[in-house]
Amino acid sequence: MDFKLSTRRADGVFIVDLAGRITAGYAVVAFRKAIRDEIANGHHKILLNLRDVSYIDSSGLGELIMAIGTVTQTICTSCGATVFKDEDGNWDPCPQCESKERKTWGQMKLSNPGRQVTDLLQFTKLYTVFDVHESEQEALASFSTPR
């Protein structure tokens, strides 16, 4: 089955329905674009529905890691610029306004992973990095309210 992607909204959460195989090439590119669009539109709560995903390869997994890294990046509370850690792992002040107040940009969760995806996430020890839920209902309920 080819890769398919569509988006919808429920309870203020933007759900990306993924189906088929998330592999190098078209699927990875389309997924990356979809996540960029959600972020550009200020959609802070993103749920990836994996129910109909049959297979994820290492490129697809790499893209999922990129996506969660982007969505959960740390930003300056005052101006919204991305804030980074220094070499010792301490937070630098905001590069734009020197503020030391920071917050996480958004939340991303996964729901309904199939057998191969569950095995892949457990084998790579990423199951805890991604907030994985067995059902969409459960995943939607787990999003915290905006601060």
Ligand SMILES: [Zn+2]
């Ligand atoms: Zn700032």
